[in-house]
Amino acid sequence: MKKKYRIKRDYDFTMVFKRGKSFANRQFVVYFKDNPDTGHLRLGISVSKKLGNAVKRNKIKRRIRAFFQKYQDELKPREYIVIARHPVSDMDYHEIEKSLIHVLKIAKCMNNRR
Template sequence: MLSRPQRITRGIDYRTVVRRGARRAGAVHIVHVIDTGEQRLPRFGFIVSKAVGNAVTRNTVRRRLKAICHEASPRVRPGADVVIRALPVSAATPFAELRRDVIRGLERKAAL
């Protein structure tokens, strides 16, 4: 699980990353990455809308994304803020494929 310092919690931080960050669309997600230049752990935020499914489905997708980011966080550059927006197809995507797609998105945006 991601620790508190590794989570984006404020709305202004989400908006900054989504509006100003580099964007890469994958098959099941969209990743936004911005480099803050600060010397701290990378932070992650997740956007899972009602289009993905009901509350149980959305929370399952969010937990999967958190697990993937927790695994990848040691390789993400310090000071990076990452926001991942889950697309509706992510609810039916197997974990291995979701993981592969998210890691590919992070690599392409030079977060890793």
Template sequence: MRRRAEFLKLFDSPNKISAKGFLIVWQMNALNTPRLGITVSKKVGCAVVRNRIKRSTREVFRMNRHQLPLVDLNVIARRESALMDFASIKWELEKAFRHIGASTCSKELFSS
């Protein structure tokens, strides 16, 4: 996802999953592939830190793309993500990706 309108469309989505260091907002799409958007504000860290988080997030998405349903998702990094290494980022995002498209009952189990 690259256009501002696509991100704004996701902003109102009720489908949100919180993971350590990240908030993932997603919505089903009519395309034949899942799409990724990444939001890392300047509050998270300097450009080097923000770019490292974006690269890591893209790589985790690439490794798990085939397991995701057809969704648009926006991974929003929180300040806590700046202190995480790649293994921690991978663990948290993969855990969250497993619950995308799941029923509401399983989301409640995930958040506890």
């Protein structure tokens, strides 16, 4: 994922947490905030050390990034922060995809193409 699509700085995370909205299911918490300055989405991912070692956490992050790259055109251009919860550590990509679609549809962040 290119730099312009990432949220890395602590200040950016804090602004999304403070001024954004959040929606959750059992596997994920998604915070989002509208950002009219950029015409595209930006993504920040948080995976706790409680979910496993570095290899497992990086695998979860790669799968979340892959989902956002796949559905980039269907998502509204906002700033998103995805926090993974414990059940994610035992899920494969298709289960993660289904769960993220579910929480993003609840949040009304997906265009109605699907």
